[in-house]
Amino acid sequence: DTGVSQDPRHKITKRGQNVTFRCDPISEHNRLYWYRQTLGQGPEFLTYFQNEAQLEKSRLLSDRFSAERPKGSFSTLEIQRTEQGDSAMYLCASGGLAALETQYFGPGTRLLVL
């Protein structure tokens, strides 16, 4: 069990640039989740996939955000035209199909928008 991995671990970008993050879930997990965590707050749900289908998106996920999971394995989260308010830790988690199954979190990608 290699766990959930995320890349990069840190990203510094200038306002207006596009950034893309990658998440590799635990291999047998069908579900993949993205969360955002700002300083002093708990993680907030952004979106989740079951296999390659994106089944739910939070209202937090503006039009500048897009997530994909093309082959039902790894996922990418892209932020276009970044804003300073996008600075946060972006967390990926994966889990099995059973209802209420535990979600396993990756180490996160910390984004700083200057």
Place this chain on the structure above:
Amino acid sequence: GDSVTQMEGPVTLSEEAFLTINCTYTATGYPSLFWYVQYPGEGLQLLLKATKADDKGSNKGFEATYRKETTSFHLEKGSVQVSDSAVYFCALGGYGNNRLAFGKGNQVVVIP
């Protein structure tokens, strides 16, 4: 919508002291409840969970009981160690897609 409220502020206590972190929730239906822990420099790890009323989750000396009547899931440990210093998050998961709603977290600092 579903939400979780954790007690305000960091918690500082001495080694071997008793720890309680309060967590209350608001939810429709019958959620599952979780405590996650984030050690310095590490990712979120599941500490314990409970899936129905009156269930008690336990792990590493920590316990929490799912109380439907008081909508609470308070975390307790009888004797903390310095290694328990971390941020603790209470979370709620609904049946179905099991997206999690987290509280703000509590920083726990254990002093030798």
